[in-house]
Amino acid sequence: MANEEAVFFSRALTELTLSFHIIYATIGVGVPLMIMIAQWVGIQKNDEHYILLARRWARGFVITVAVGVVTGTAIGMQLSLLWPNFMELAGQVIALPLFMETFAFFFEAIFLGIYLYTWDRFDNQKKHLLLLVPVALGASFSAVFITIVNAFMNAPQGFDVMNGQLVNIQPVLAMFNPAMPTKVAHVVITAYMTAAFVLAAIAAFRLLKGSDHIYHKKALYLTMKLGLIFSIGALLIGDLSGKYLAAYQPEKLAAAEWHFETEGEAPLMLYGVLDGEEVKYAIKIPFALSILAHSNPSAEVTGLNEFPEDEIPPLYVHYLFDTMVTIGMFMILLSGLYWIGMKRNWTFIQSRWFRWLIVAGGPLTIIAIEAGWWYAEVGRQPWILHGLMRVPEAATTSGHVGTMLYLFAFLYLILGVGSVVVLTRMFRKNPVEREILDREAEKTAERQTKGGDEE
Amino acid sequence: MTLEIVGITVLISFLFGYVIVGSIDFGAGFFNAYSLLTGKDRILTNVIQRYLSPVWEVTNVFLVFFFVGIVGFFPSTAFYYGTVLLVPLSLSLLLLGIRGSYYAFETYGARGHKGYSFMYGAAGILLPASLSIVLTISEGGFVEMVDGQPILNYRELFMSPLTWSIVVLSIAAVLYVSAVFLTWYANEAGDREATDLLRKYALIWSLPTIITASGIIWELRAHNTEHYESLLDLWWMFALSFLLFIGTVWLLWKRKNYGLAFWLLIGQFALAFYAYGISHYPYLLYPHLTIYDGFTNTAMAAALVIAFILGFCLLIPSLFLLLRLFLFNKEYVRGRKEDEHA
Numbered sequence: 001m002a003n004e005e006a007v008f009f010s011r012a013l014t015e016l017t018l019s020f021h022i023i024y025a026t027i028g029v030g031v032p033l034m035i036m037i038a039q040w041v042g043i044q045k046n047d048e049h050y051i052l053l054a055r056r057w058a059r060g061f062v063i064t065v066a067v068g069v070v071t072g073t074a075i076g077m078q079l080s081l082l083w084p085n086f087m088e089l090a091g092q093v094i095a096l097p098l099f100m101e102t103f104a105f106f107f108e109a110i111f112l113g114i115y116l117y118t119w120d121r122f123d124n125q126k127k128h129l130l131l132l133v134p135v136a137l138g139a140s141f142s143a144v145f146i147t148i149v150n151a152f153m154n155a156p157q158g159f160d161v162m163n164g165q166l167v168n169i170q171p172v173l174a175m176f177n178p179a180m181p182t183k184v185a186h187v188v189i190t191a192y193m194t195a196a197f198v199l200a201a202i203a204a205f206r207l208l209k210g211s212d213h214i215y216h217k218k219a220l221y222l223t224m225k226l227g228l229i230f231s232i233g234a235l236l237i238g239d240l241s242g243k244y245l246a247a248y249q250p251e252k253l254a255a256a257e258w259h260f261e262t263e264g265e266a267p268l269m270l271y272g273v274l275d276g277e278e279v280k281y282a283i284k285i286p287f288a289l290s291i292l293a294h295s296n297p298s299a300e301v302t303g304l305n306e307f308p309e310d311e312i313p314p315l316y317v318h319y320l321f322d323t324m325v326t327i328g329m330f331m332i333l334l335s336g337l338y339w340i341g342m343k344r345n346w347t348f349i350q351s352r353w354f355r356w357l358i359v360a361g362g363p364l365t366i367i368a369i370e371a372g373w374w375y376a377e378v379g380r381q382p383w384i385l386h387g388l389m390r391v392p393e394a395a396t397t398s399g400h401v402g403t404m405l406y407l408f409a410f411l412y413l414i415l416g417v418g419s420v421v422v423l424t425r426m427f428r429k430n431p432v433e434r435e436i437l438d439r440e441a442e443k444t445a446e447r448q449t450k451g452g453d454e455e
Numbered sequence: 456m457t458l459e460i461v462g463i464t465v466l467i468s469f470l471f472g473y474v475i476v477g478s479i480d481f482g483a484g485f486f487n488a489y490s491l492l493t494g495k496d497r498i499l500t501n502v503i504q505r506y507l508s509p510v511w512e513v514t515n516v517f518l519v520f521f522f523v524g525i526v527g528f529f530p531s532t533a534f535y536y537g538t539v540l541l542v543p544l545s546l547s548l549l550l551l552g553i554r555g556s557y558y559a560f561e562t563y564g565a566r567g568h569k570g571y572s573f574m575y576g577a578a579g580i581l582l583p584a585s586l587s588i589v590l591t592i593s594e595g596g597f598v599e600m601v602d603g604q605p606i607l608n609y610r611e612l613f614m615s616p617l618t619w620s621i622v623v624l625s626i627a628a629v630l631y632v633s634a635v636f637l638t639w640y641a642n643e644a645g646d647r648e649a650t651d652l653l654r655k656y657a658l659i660w661s662l663p664t665i666i667t668a669s670g671i672i673w674e675l676r677a678h679n680t681e682h683y684e685s686l687l688d689l690w691w692m693f694a695l696s697f698l699l700f701i702g703t704v705w706l707l708w709k710r711k712n713y714g715l716a717f718w719l720l721i722g723q724f725a726l727a728f729y730a731y732g733i734s735h736y737p738y739l740l741y742p743h744l745t746i747y748d749g750f751t752n753t754a755m756a757a758a759l760v761i762a763f764i765l766g767f768c769l770l771i772p773s774l775f776l777l778l779r780l781f782l783f784n785k786e787y788v789r790g791r792k793e794d795e796h797a
Binding site: 062089091099100103107110114117400403 | 531759
């Protein structure tokens, strides 16, 4: 029944949509929290610069939100259009978090509209900040609910199978599946981390491009500090994810680590190439895989040879895993050095090459997000619903998927180019130096019209 | 009332919500682009932008809510509609993508950029046309089952007068609803010139709307007799709807009470829309799928209903706040400078 071409193009189109959407979605989840923190710091320190920071981030944020919303709508619909059999089956058990996600999204959308248009309506900035709380909550909870669906695909539970039918369905149990805690935590915290490092990259870039304004320095320090905290959090949760995989999806962990024989004292392999079952030129970290999987250097880690050949994912996921981990580690190091350097007045962190590294950190964290999601999705192959439904059984049988792939590639091209062009134009036309001057002039004018009694 | 009925009632209500807010939104985008083309942007752009700006994202959520909800309550729709709608809905998604993002690009990034305005204006007017195909397909006659898989007959679909009547109705209705609403909004804003122009648009589009709507009922007689007959059973709802239509047009003509005119229009569309929905019962897709054989299990249905009630309690006060701050706030509608976006 499965139509191979349709399966191939359905996978390609889903991958394309997710890869594009995840950039905007990650920013969309992380940036509201950054805006909130900046505005809060601004209120606490009574520092206009942080308020302006929040305001300018919010302005850029709207553009990314718009692309996130429309591409999110696309992936939401594509789930049914490309994977109708999957949605028909899984929908019976996991429709609840999908439905809840629309409420989170609704909530976020309403308050974002209000927040954007009420910057100057309140004399008390704190009231305005309060309006941002539902935006940040809505954004994060969207991520939570959607990730729960993805977790369910990895560790389905909350139902029994009887004669090919799903019976005894428990929607809430399905939501709280074993993959859920680590996956949700990992997705949310890496979104915060990515947002922080992307904003840090922008600040560092402005400083490199000749602006020496204290505004950018404050922005850089704030975002690097936040990035450090969130990246350490991501590391800790990543460790827990390893333990989840060892317990529930050992083949996914083993594929990432090219671990063939079940054995204790397993080393962690970084990079290298595969020759048959032999790993060459890899950096071996002794005991590390056993520790990652079971917190015990001598613990036994299940190898790929325990699984039938048609139930293990493609082995290139190793590189995806390594890319994600390497970038994560690099960002901890970079932001850690920056933070200590600021405390101890090390001059090299103010140097151009170090700032260029921070600039590179923005795109690098995005690459880490992509690699992480590719690993998550390809590592689940051949399953769409682990142990229950294979990808080819789930796909549409339509003969037009190939054409749709080109259609959407075209759409993402215009959205990607459009958003970049608009964002650059927006901030280039209104640099922060000018906006600070404008605001001061406005304030003086206001004071004078009030009668100058403050003089 | 069974869970099936509760589910479909919630969904059709959100679809109705989308039809109204979406119409206002898409029509406004079109009028904005049209006014740029005819050099009347000085009159219209301000009013349109003030309304559209804080609400565009909310509009989109109504649609997402509907399609996530329908797959949740009726998972079999994913199989039937998911398979046959790949091409039509992908086109809708393309238009939606352009419409949503280019609207934001123009509003927040490049105010007054003509290219962007035309892009989202055009995408917005094609969008209802492409989405309306779903309603046409639901009437049956375009989907065959081959080897247990539903197949859409494109030739049949494109040759059918029903398809094109529904397309025309969707466009006419979008422009009509939008123009009536904006007439009221412009009047509230105290903008005489814009009110007059929009009132003219509303009157122009009233006739095509009512003619195509009646025409479609007549066409259904040949296309889907069963549906046609259950439509006739609800004749009084359509009659009432027509009276409300007359009321709106009369008020517009007499330049009286534009607010009431808009609420009558909501009544007109609600009656017609629900009558259409009720007469469609029990079919989701003639004759393959009914709300009973496509329904999810009781546990999931109960969970969804509870989630809906809780979500709704959160949503209603928030929506109310949004409306109070922008739509029904005289100060905002008239345009104080302080309310510019971030």
